[in-house]
Amino acid sequence: MDAQPKTFIYKKVPGCNIRADLYRPPGADGPVPAVVYIHGGALIAGSRQEVGLQHLDRYLAAGYAVVAFDYRLAPQAKVPDILEDVDDAFRWIHHRQADLGVDASRLAVVGHSAGGYLTLAAGTRVLPRPRALVSFYGYGDLAAEWYAKPDPFYCRQPLVTAEAAAKAAGQKLVSHPQRDRWPFYLYCRQNGLWPKEVAGLDPYAQRDELLKYCPQYNVPADYPPTLLLHGDADTDVPYRQSTDMAVALSLAGIEHELITIPDGGHGFDCDKSCPARVQALDRVIAFLARHLQQNESANP
Secondary structure, eight states: OOOOOEEEEEEEETTEEEEEEEEOOTTOOSOEEEEEEEOOSTTTSOOGGGOOHHHHHHHHHTTOEEEEEOOOOTTTSOHHHHHHHHHHHHHHHHHTHHHHTEEEEEEEEEEETHHHHHHHHHHHHOSSOOSEEEEESOOSOSSSHHHHSOOHHHHTSOOOOHHHHHHHHOSSOOSSOSSOOHHHHHHHHHHTOHIIIIIOSOTTTTHHHHHTTOGGGOOOTTOOOEEEEEETTOSSSOTHHHHHHHHHHHHTTOOEEEEEETTOOTTGGGOTTOTTHHHHHHHHHHHHHHHSOTTSOOOO
């Protein structure tokens, strides 16, 4: 399916227009339910255009529109700014639903990696609540040691200097980077600096403040049904981030499911050698179908 999006500017901040892409299912007539896609990239890199074609085709074939949006990126923006963009993107969808041809009472959110984090965070703050959340190898705890200490996996790679990291990050506020920002991320992981550089908070001295932005510790009673997918061999985001989130959802009495991908790495769904990736996407489509049906009442 060769879907071409319609692009909108959903938000303007000084020096930065923030865009969203709308994909509509072929032949759709009238408002349809929508999947809101949030890209990954450690909140440092990535863009709305990274929605995978395999995923996009499946969502469109199932009759869903797809709205993929950019957000301001760290280190120039911090986690509170980024979450503000998430809030504003959903407000824009609700406000413009007639123009977009979507039924904003039937929204699901799907995110990968850092987009998985933002998806889980959306469940704590977006109103009205989305119908469902799908987190691919996301995380619910920004304050855990996996982000706050040098990472053994990344420390085995060539060390990045502070100068190289700063050059990669640049100085300009962006929501759609035009340069390779990977060295900045690598530098953060090698030095345990992600919370300070991206959240703008010290995970030890300002832990209580940082916990406010951790979905794992802020699950409301009306949190949406959630599907978590994670490979147990993930070397970027620890598998435990999803198992711990599942425990938090269980304690809050929230409908959820954790799909474990045996020997799956980060980005398993894009790895053609991973035998579980197609079945995992099948289960995502089934999960969305259960929660986006017309006869379900919208969340309050």
